[in-house]
Amino acid sequence: MSSVSLQNIDISYGNVPIVKKLDLTIKDGEFLVLLGPSGCGKSTLLNAIGGLTDVSGGSIFFNDKDVTWTDPKDRGIGMVFQSYALYPTMSVERNLSFGLRIAGIDRATIEKKVKWASELLQIDHLLDRKPSALSGGQRQRVAIGRALVRDADIFLFDEPLSNLDAKLRAELRLEIKKLHKTLKSTMIYVTHDQIEALTLADRIAVMKDGIIQQLDTPLNVYNKPANEFVGSFLGSPAMNKVEGRLVSEGESRFFIAGDFRLDVSRYPFAQNIESSRKVVLGLRPEHILPANGSAAAIEGQVSLVEPMGSNILAWSTFDGVSLSHLVGQDDSCEADRTFPVTIDVQKASFFDAETGWRL
Amino acid sequence: MGADLTRHVKRNIVAYIALLPMAAVVIFAYLGTMAWSVRLSFSSSKLLPRNDFVGFAQYVTLFDTSRWQTSLGNLAIIAFFFLLICFVLGCLLAIFIDQNVRAESLFRTVFLYPYAMSFVVAGLIWQWILNPDLGIQHTMHGLGFSGFVLDWVVNPQMVLYAIILATVWHGSGLVMALILAGLRGVDTEIWKATRIDGIPAWRVYVSIVLPMLRPMIITSLVLLSISIVKMYDVVVAMTNGGPGTASEVPAKFIMDNLFERANIGLATAASTVMLVTVLLVMAPVIYSQYFRKSGRAS
Amino acid sequence: MSQAKSATTKRPLTYHEVWGRVGIYAFLGVLALFFLLPLYVMLVTSFKSMDEVRLGLIFSLPQQFSIDAWVKAWTSACTGLECTGLQVGFGNSVKILVPSVVLSILLGALNGYALSFWKVRGANVLFACLLLGSFVPYQVFIYPLVRFYAKTGIYGSLPAIVITHIIFGMPVMTLLFRNYYSGLPLELFKAARIDGAGFWKIFFSIILPMSVPIAIVAVIMQVTAIWNDFLLGLVFAGRDNLPMTVQLNNIVNTTTGERAYNVNMAATVLTSLVPLTVYLVSGRWFVRGIASGAVKG
Numbered sequence A: 001m002s003s004v005s006l007q008n009i010d011i012s013y014g015n016v017p018i019v020k021k022l023d024l025t026i027k028d029g030e031f032l033v034l035l036g037p038s039g040c041g042k043s044t045l046l047n048a049i050g051g052l053t054d055v056s057g058g059s060i061f062f063n064d065k066d067v068t069w070t071d072p073k074d075r076g077i078g079m080v081f082q083s084y085a086l087y088p089t090m091s092v093e094r095n096l097s098f099g100l101r102i103a104g105i106d107r108a109t110i111e112k113k114v115k116w117a118s119e120l121l122q123i124d125h126l127l128d129r130k131p132s133a134l135s136g137g138q139r140q141r142v143a144i145g146r147a148l149v150r151d152a153d154i155f156l157f158d159e160p161l162s163n164l165d166a167k168l169r170a171e172l173r174l175e176i177k178k179l180h181k182t183l184k185s186t187m188i189y190v191t192h193d194q195i196e197a198l199t200l201a202d203r204i205a206v207m208k209d210g211i212i213q214q215l216d217t218p219l220n221v222y223n224k225p226a227n228e229f230v231g232s233f234l235g236s237p238a239m240n241k242v243e244g245r246l247v248s249e250g251e252s253r254f255f256i257a258g259d260f261r262l263d264v265s266r267y268p269f270a271q272n273i274e275s276s277r278k279v280v281l282g283l284r285p286e287h288i289l290p291a292n293g294s295a296a297a298i299e300g301q302v303s304l305v306e307p308m309g310s311n312i313l314a315w316s317t318f319d320g321v322s323l324s325h326l327v328g329q330d331d332s333c334e335a336d337r338t339f340p341v342t343i344d345v346q347k348a349s350f351f352d353a354e355t356g357w358r359l
Numbered sequence B: 001m002g003a004d005l006t007r008h009v010k011r012n013i014v015a016y017i018a019l020l021p022m023a024a025v026v027i028f029a030y031l032g033t034m035a036w037s038v039r040l041s042f043s044s045s046k047l048l049p050r051n052d053f054v055g056f057a058q059y060v061t062l063f064d065t066s067r068w069q070t071s072l073g074n075l076a077i078i079a080f081f082f083l084l085i086c087f088v089l090g091c092l093l094a095i096f097i098d099q100n101v102r103a104e105s106l107f108r109t110v111f112l113y114p115y116a117m118s119f120v121v122a123g124l125i126w127q128w129i130l131n132p133d134l135g136i137q138h139t140m141h142g143l144g145f146s147g148f149v150l151d152w153v154v155n156p157q158m159v160l161y162a163i164i165l166a167t168v169w170h171g172s173g174l175v176m177a178l179i180l181a182g183l184r185g186v187d188t189e190i191w192k193a194t195r196i197d198g199i200p201a202w203r204v205y206v207s208i209v210l211p212m213l214r215p216m217i218i219t220s221l222v223l224l225s226i227s228i229v230k231m232y233d234v235v236v237a238m239t240n241g242g243p244g245t246a247s248e249v250p251a252k253f254i255m256d257n258l259f260e261r262a263n264i265g266l267a268t269a270a271s272t273v274m275l276v277t278v279l280l281v282m283a284p285v286i287y288s289q290y291f292r293k294s295g296r297a298s
Numbered sequence C: 001m002s003q004a005k006s007a008t009t010k011r012p013l014t015y016h017e018v019w020g021r022v023g024i025y026a027f028l029g030v031l032a033l034f035f036l037l038p039l040y041v042m043l044v045t046s047f048k049s050m051d052e053v054r055l056g057l058i059f060s061l062p063q064q065f066s067i068d069a070w071v072k073a074w075t076s077a078c079t080g081l082e083c084t085g086l087q088v089g090f091g092n093s094v095k096i097l098v099p100s101v102v103l104s105i106l107l108g109a110l111n112g113y114a115l116s117f118w119k120v121r122g123a124n125v126l127f128a129c130l131l132l133g134s135f136v137p138y139q140v141f142i143y144p145l146v147r148f149y150a151k152t153g154i155y156g157s158l159p160a161i162v163i164t165h166i167i168f169g170m171p172v173m174t175l176l177f178r179n180y181y182s183g184l185p186l187e188l189f190k191a192a193r194i195d196g197a198g199f200w201k202i203f204f205s206i207i208l209p210m211s212v213p214i215a216i217v218a219v220i221m222q223v224t225a226i227w228n229d230f231l232l233g234l235v236f237a238g239r240d241n242l243p244m245t246v247q248l249n250n251i252v253n254t255t256t257g258e259r260a261y262n263v264n265m266a267a268t269v270l271t272s273l274v275p276l277t278v279y280l281v282s283g284r285w286f287v288r289g290i291a292s293g294a295v296k297g
């Protein structure tokens, strides 16, 4: 069992800084997901935690022990790679046991561990095969198994599922979650798949350009994005964004964009907002609901509908502002007609137009 | 069936015609000559080919000839050391160059340039350097080390090692180039995984990386073996088989009997022995290397 | 290499690592010297006068820099009784090289094209025999070929040696082009057929123009191989067409009296100039040729 603490970490390739002044603490037994777009430095950070990439500044602590310059094999970690990185000329059994053999562990123990891990991952019938004779999902299990037998306190996953098809990905996702329940070890998991992040994580760290934008529970990251980037990076279909101004009129407060006008008095602003401040309104499609006769309804001119299976994504224009919103299959929403909706202002997000941070 | 075949040939007639030169080369220049060589080895041909049949008489004579015995023995020694040293040295060079060294391309160029030169040149250069009256030994004597001896090219005991030295100099860059190309193809995540597993670097090379480079290793061994069997130029240029017959090799034995000793029967018997040996050794390699992954238009 | 590819660090290297680095450079440096030694000796000796050569210090730089040996090697070095220098051999080698390279590459491309895009029954058996043949020592083929050329009256002439080079270059060239063409999309060929192009039209208008990269590799391989050939030139080229390698060996190994080592070394360097230039200019392409020509003879 281990906690991980990164303090003021800098990492650069040559002169190019990749990770900048990063602080992050991961609690003992926590499942932390590093989420971010391609090239934002997730793998780099994970490699640094594993000791595979040297940091150019800052320190890494495992359980208050400084491991910044400790050798990877002495850090008590297991790591699972995106390309699996199985040793292609060795059987599954050998792949699992190779590190243990090198460490000089006795045969009986090795056998016990391999048996335990392979049964846990249901690969015990594959032990004699070469990696090339395995399916993608089986390879991924072997890669996880190799990390498991190491008795690691901390597991590092670098996009372990990204090479699999959607169905298998969902299956293995579930298994990794179960594994975490069973082992209760600290896990750090890199992905750019938001579903993976939202389903697996205790907390998500959203990264961009080597900087953590928000570190919070999945619910908070989704519902209360810390800035415009996080808001639009998470969620599918994507969040609507409308630029406009906030105007106070007596007790009430309105969001105004051209002819579009929305009463936002009920939005819990975190700070005092001076009048006519420029802001960006972020609205998820599922927070614009069919009005069903409500008094606060606003009319939209529907321009396009996209059936998405369980429900329908409609694109409508409201007083010159185009928004996507979700409607049920029974709501008889058709293109070139009007459709009344209500907007759940409490669940909306406001961002400063200049800095992009949440208000 | 017959009609099918006719139609097929008609549709592709130009392709058949285009392949005629290749067919002619295979049938006449390769198979035909090979067959005739083998046929002659069962005749009593001397200066001119004869059409008689003397059974295995030429082969019996051949293996009674001490020069042939020496040639075979020499070839075995040369092949063993040449393959071993070239391979080990080539691998080491590749691995060391792969350690992110500066001036990498300079090193690569230096280690491979001998391979671009002719065997004749390789033989001549090393003959000079190892020549006791001129080369290193002479220089050392001039510097006052009068006891220094480096007379490999004129010493019957050592002359084979002189040839091995020259051929290793010529060929180990080839192994280096092929292995280095292979090393560059190894997934970097495999390296990361071995570091997490705490496997020492030498162990990673021996147990994981080199086994992954099997195709490159086979290719380089095949190329080196062929050059050994065909070895002729370097010996002619370096020692011309001498001193005495200390550095005779089979290819030279055959050439001498064909063109100087006018003993065609014996020469063709010797070449048949080489042919059979090569086919026996190479057939499995060729099969596994080239035919299992043969092209799509089959 | 994994260590080496990591990010920059401000951690000082450990003793262990420092010594590791020193060891790597020492190993590579010493071996580089070993590999360069012959070239160095050749070059310095070729610029010395015979008086200096007789001093026997093969590693010392020339005291009096002189290009006499080079001039002599090129214009008047003797093979037996003839003293016309290497220039004759150079000319012969060029005469042999140009048609051999051009024809063997064209034939290789044609074979590779027919093998990978067209269905010709028995073609793969033929190709297998060709490949197998390339592993067989030349000595097996030489005598019958000599007789054949003698019968047709071209023995010891330029055509004989050119044909011989084409024959023995065919396996590698065919393999090279066949493998390259197998990597091209078959749809390309199908589209051309639907457009009504025939065998030659597709070959010349579509396939050949796409073959430039592999043709460069082929040129590098064939120029080096044919220039460096000794055995075939010796046997088939005839007295008037002896290539440079054969002439070099004759100059060096048949002289009587005192050997002019400086001339010999200049001659050796001259003979190596063409393949060395090809090698230095082609760089990585050369390696690519080695790797793809695994059956090179």
Ligand SMILES: Nc1ncnc2c1ncn2[C@@H]1O[C@H](COP(=O)(O)OP(=O)(O)OP(=O)(O)O)[C@@H](O)[C@H]1O
Binding pocket: A013, A018, A036, A037, A038, A039, A040, A041, A042, A043, A044, A045, A192, C005
């Ligand atoms: N060896 C290297 N040398 C130089 N730059 C590198 C190296 N490896 C990665 N980078 C750069 O570092 C940045 C971060 O890379 P990293 O691999 O951490 O991205 P990532 O967030 O894992 O992306 P992905 O989701 O695509 O895996 C990228 O801009 C990349 O170009």
Ligand SMILES: [Mg+2]
Binding pocket: A042, A043, A044, A158, A159
């Ligand atoms: Mg990554």
